[in-house]
Amino acid sequence: MKINKKLLAITTVLILLPMVIGLIFWEQLPAEIATHWGNDNQPNGWSSKPMAVFGIPAVIAALHVFCLIVTFADPKKNNIGKKAIGIVYWILPATSLLVMGSTYAYALGMEVNIGMICCLLMGIIFIALGNYLPKAKQNFTFGYKLPWTLYSEENWNKTHRLAGWITFICGILFILNAFILSEYILFACVAAIFAPIIYSYVLYKKGI
Numbered sequence: 172m173k174i175n176k177k178l179l180a181i182t183t184v185l186i187l188l189p190m191v192i193g194l195i196f197w198e199q200l201p202a203e204i205a206t207h208w209g210n211d212n213q214p215n216g217w218s219s220k221p222m223a224v225f226g227i228p229a230v231i232a233a234l235h236v237f238c239l240i241v242t243f244a245d246p247k248k249n250n251i252g253k254k255a256i257g258i259v260y261w262i263l264p265a266t267s268l269l270v271m272g273s274t275y276a277y278a279l280g281m282e283v284n285i286g287m288i289c290c291l292l293m294g295i296i297f298i299a300l301g302n303y304l305p306k307a308k309q310n311f312t313f314g315y316k317l318p319w320t321l322y323s324e325e326n327w328n329k330t331h332r333l334a335g336w337i338t339f340i341c342g343i344l345f346i347l348n349a350f351i352l353s354e355y356i357l358f359a360c361v362a363a364i365f366a367p368i369i370y371s372y373v374l375y376k377k378g379i
Contacts, residue, residue, distance in 0.1 A: 172253075174243050178260055179236070185264040186232045189271035193224030196275060200224070204278045210354045212286040214277075223274065228267055235263040242312050250308035258299055259313075266292065287349040294345035297360075301339025305332045315367055319375035326374050334367035 193200065197220075204223040207216025218226070242248060242259050269292055277283040307314050309327050314320075315334055320327040341360040348356040 172243065172248055172256070174239055175260075179239060182260050182264045183232050183235060186235055186267040187228050189228045189267060189275070190225055192271070192275060193220075196279065197224070200275070200278050204274060206274060208285045208289075210286075210352075212284065212352060223278075228271060231263055231267045238263070245310055245312040247308075247310040248312070250310040251313045252303060252306050252308075255303040255307055255313050258296075258303065262296060286352045290345045290349035290352070294342045294349065297338050297342030297345055299342075301335050301337070301342055303335075304338055305335035307331060315371060317368065317371055320371055323375070323379060326371055326379050329374060329379070330367050330371040333370055337363050337366055 200220055200223075202220055203217040204220055205214030205216070206218040206223055206227065207214065209215040238259055242251070242256060245251070248256075269288060273283050273285055273288050277285065304314055305328075309321060309324055310316075311321070314327075315330050317330075320330050341363055344356050344360055
């Protein structure tokens with residue numbers, strides 16, 4: 172597999188599209204734009220208008236290109252799976268459009284529940300990842316790339332079956348959390364992500 176240059180161009184343009192939207196609403200946007208929110212769903216960090224409109228999409232676009240280069244440089248990229256690679260192509264364009272769109276809406280005085288939007292986005296991402304993690308074979312880019320999972324195919328497969336379920340459940344919890352915005356659910360999801368690492372190590376100690 173090689174990088175699909177046409178798809179790379181399309182997804183990068185989508186990431187940078189908020190720049191155009193920002194220019195359209197340039198005069199209406201405030202000089203300082205809220206770009207970070209706390210657990211109370213209130214802004215606690217601001218960026219200058221040029222940084223918000225041009226800087227953030229540019230950084231996301233650079234990260235997008237970097238992630239694709241690293242993914243396709245993987246000697247075992249064919250083991251990742253086409254659908255999982257599709258996530259790599261589309262995760263940051265979707266993030267850029269949704270997050271920047273919400274940021275502009277808030278800056279223009281609209282009522283926007285940033286916490287709900289972020290939780291829904293994370294939920295969708297986690298559900299997608301949970302669906303494809305068990306299907307990925309050993310590789311150096313996608314999944315739990317631990318010394319013992321890379322050494323043992325059986326360890327890799329068992330770890331990623333568990334990781335798939337946990338990640339999928341975390342996605343559901345993120346979506347539920349969009350309506351209650353409890354920080355405890357988020358901490359639980361973060362803690363759950365480490366469970367496959369512990370499980371994988373236990374398998375390794377058992378000789379798997």
